[in-house]
Amino acid sequence: MTEDNLLYEGKAKNVYKTNKENELLMVYKDQATAFNGKKKEVLPGKGVLNCRISTLIFDYLIKNGVKTHLIENLSDHEQLVQKSEVFPLEVVLRNIGSGSFVRKFHLEDGLELREPIIEFYYKSDALDDPFINESQIHALHIADKEEIATIKQMTLEINQLLIPFFAQSDFDLVDFKLEFGKVNNEIILVDEFSPDNCRLWDKTSHHSMDKDVFRKHEGDLVKTYHSVLERLTTR
Numbered sequence: 001m002t003e004d005n006l007l008y009e010g011k012a013k014n015v016y017k018t019n020k021e022n023e024l025l026m027v028y029k030d031q032a033t034a035f036n037g038k039k040k041e042v043l044p045g046k047g048v049l050n051c052r053i054s055t056l057i058f059d060y061l062i063k064n065g066v067k068t069h070l071i072e073n074l075s076d077h078e079q080l081v082q083k084s085e086v087f088p089l090e091v092v093l094r095n096i097g098s099g100s101f102v103r104k105f106h107l108e109d110g111l112e113l114r115e116p117i118i119e120f121y122y123k124s125d126a127l128d129d130p131f132i133n134e135s136q137i138h139a140l141h142i143a144d145k146e147e148i149a150t151i152k153q154m155t156l157e158i159n160q161l162l163i164p165f166f167a168q169s170d171f172d173l174v175d176f177k178l179e180f181g182k183v184n185n186e187i188i189l190v191d192e193f194s195p196d197n198c199r200l201w202d203k204t205s206h207h208s209m210d211k212d213v214f215r216k217h218e219g220d221l222v223k224t225y226h227s228v229l230e231r232l233t234t235r
C-alpha cells in the first residue's frame with residue numbers, strides 16, 4: 001500500500017487501489033470527526049475497533065443473505081472489498097426520533113415513531129450533505145426509480161436484521177446511515193456499519209454508546225466503542 005495507490009482519503013477511512021482491478025483496500029483510521037469535519041481528533045485504537053465492529057455486523061448481514069462489498073479482513077484495521085459504483089447518497093433509517101430529525105421539527109429526543117423513517121442525503125462535503133428526495137434523485141440520474149426502491153427495501157431488511165441483533169446485547173438501534181454501490185447490475189451494501197454511523201442506546205439507562213459521546217463531549221469514545229464490541233461478542 002503506497003500513497004500512489006490512494007484513491008480516496010476519507011474522514012475515518014482511506015481507500016487504496018490493489019493489484020486487482022475489481023478489488024479495493026479499505027483502511028480504518030484512528031480519527032474521529034463530527035459536524036462535517038469541524039470537530040476532529042486523533043483517537044488511538046478507534047480504527048481497529050470500528051473495523052472489528054463493522055466486520056462483525058457485515059458478516060452477520062452476509063450470513064442472512066444481504067449482498068455487501070466485504071471480501072475479507074487483511075488485518076485488524078484493513079478490509080479487502082469489492083469495487084463498485086457507489087451512489088453519492090447517505091441513506092438514513094430512524095427507528096426512534098433523535099439527532100437532526102428532532103432538531104429540525106423541535107421534538108423531544110427519544111420520540112416514538114409510528115414506523116421507521118428513511119431519508120436520503122446527497123453526499124457532498126462542500127454542500128454539507130443536503131437532504132434530497134426521491135424525485136430529485138431520479139431526475140438528477142443519481143439512481144433510477146427501481147434502484148431507489150431496491151435501496152429502500154434493502155435498508156428496511158437490514159433494519160429488521162439489526163434490531164434483534166443489537167437487542168441481544170441490550171442496545172436499542174435508534175438510527176443508522178448506510179451507503180450502497182452497484183456492481184454487475186446488482187446493488188450491494190458498501191462502506192461500514194459501526195457506532196460512527198448509528199445511534200445505539202443502552203436499553204436500561206438510555207445512555208448513548210455511539211459517536212454522540214464524541215459529538216456531545218460525553219466521555220471517552222474509544223472506551224465506549226470497546227464496550228460496544230465486548231457486548232456484541234460476549235452474549
Ligand code: C5P
Nearest residue numbers: 098099100101175176177196197198199
Ligand atoms: O445527524 P442525524 O440525526 O441526521 O444522523 C442520523 C444517523 O446517521 C446517525 O446515526 C448518524 O451517526 C448517521 N450519520 C452518518 N454520517 C453522516 C450523517 C449522519 O453516519 N454524514
